[in-house]
Every structure is written in structure tokens, then in C-alpha cells.
Amino acid sequence: MAVPFDLLADAAPDPAPDAAPDAAPDPADVIRHAWASVAGAEHQTVADDLIERYAEAHRRYHTATHIAWVLHHVDELLAADPEAAAVIDRDAVVAAAIFHDAIYDVGSSNNEAESAALAARALACVGWDDRRIAEVVASIFATAGHAATTEAEAVLLDADLAVLGGSLSSYRAYVAAVRAEYAGVSDSQWRVGRAAVLQGLLDRDHLFATPTMRADREQQAHANIGAELYELAADGVQHEV
Numbered sequence: 001m002a003v004p005f006d007l008l009a010d011a012a013p014d015p016a017p018d019a020a021p022d023a024a025p026d027p028a029d030v031i032r033h034a035w036a037s038v039a040g041a042e043h044q045t046v047a048d049d050l051i052e053r054y055a056e057a058h059r060r061y062h063t064a065t066h067i068a069w070v071l072h073h074v075d076e077l078l079a080a081d082p083e084a085a086a087v088i089d090r091d092a093v094v095a096a097a098i099f100h101d102a103i104y105d106v107g108s109s110n111n112e113a114e115s116a117a118l119a120a121r122a123l124a125c126v127g128w129d130d131r132r133i134a135e136v137v138a139s140i141f142a143t144a145g146h147a148a149t150t151e152a153e154a155v156l157l158d159a160d161l162a163v164l165g166g167s168l169s170s171y172r173a174y175v176a177a178v179r180a181e182y183a184g185v186s187d188s189q190w191r192v193g194r195a196a197v198l199q200g201l202l203d204r205d206h207l208f209a210t211p212t213m214r215a216d217r218e219q220q221a222h223a224n225i226g227a228e229l230y231e232l233a234a235d236g237v238q239h240e241v
Contacts, residue, residue, distance in 0.1 A: 032051070038098075077210055100140045107184075158213040175228060207221045
């Protein structure tokens, strides 16, 4: 399954997170195509439901555009590593990508579990067997801590976090969009919580799990995260003065 996002090859590596590149397909159409490729064209009510979820008013980054980019990066990663692609169930990775942010409530700790449950029900209804459904569920759960235990999970997680290693401008747009999703959190709470998340990423041996992403984006991701941590610390000092 190849997501019809070929036009992105000549676009910026990661656009502003709330808008698709001008030449690219509508993200909603990308989701519909991806779902049809793994479930069949006769089950489009599921895609319609997902598109409605990704258009919820409180979302700024975790939208259909994000899902379309994750699908694009999944295809890129599998194309870059034929050996991994040969042993990975591509459709299972695609299904996990489509559903992984289907439930998104910034105040909940159960988003991944609920998204996984939604995926499991939908895939069971279209005839997937328990083993493949379990793989999708495990991959969605893995997005909570971003620690891959399989090659399939590594592809999904790196596709999900690709924006960390994008251009500085796209990274700033991503941060602004996530901050908008947490509008109900005070600036001081945001600084503390965000800094903890970022430092946890930097403390890892590697930000990315696949050789391709490590080669292409690891260095830029460290630079982007380091710059954000510096700004968060500077903002904190400024507010204390």
C-alpha cells in the first residue's frame, strides 16, 4: 500500500502542522485511501468517523494532516529499508498509523488504550484475525512511551516523531500547535511538563529507532529540542524576575 502522497517528495520535509502543502492531496482523502487499502472500499464509514475525530475543535497538531504525514513517513521508511519491509506487515503499520491518535484528550491518560480499542473493533468488523489486530493494538500502545520492541513499532514511532527532526521552522510550528492544544495549562505548568518530556527524549541513547531516521533526522532533532529547552528555561527565568 502506497499512500498517495508522492507530491510531498518535493515539499518541505514537515509543513506547518495545521495545513497540508498546497500541492498535496487533502489529508482526509489520504486517510480514506489508506483505510480502503487495508479494509476494502466498502467500509468507508470508519474512515468518515476517523476524519470527524481528527477535525475536533480542540486539535491543532493531532489532526488529519498529522496522520497523513505519518503515513507518508511510514512509506518512506519502508522504501528505505527493503529488508525490514520484507518482514513487516505494512497494512498493520498503516492501520496503527490511521488510528493511533483517534482518541485525543489532553487531560486523559487513556488516549492510546481507547484508540487501540477503537482500532481493534473496526478491524475485527472487516475480518482481520486476532494476531494482526493484536499487532496493531501493540503498536498504538507503543506510541504512549515511544519505545519500540519490534521493527513494525520502530517504523510507526519514527514516523510519528519525524517532526522532531524537521526544519527549525516546522518544529516551531509543531510546538506552537501542541501548546495550543494545552491552552488550559498555565505557562509555568507547560514549561515544567514540556521540559521534562524533552529532557527524557534527549536522555535516550537515540531519539529514533530506525537507521534511516537516525541518519536523516537525529542530529537536527537534538538541535531543535535543545533550542526549545533553552527557550523554556529562559522564559522561566524571565517570569521569575
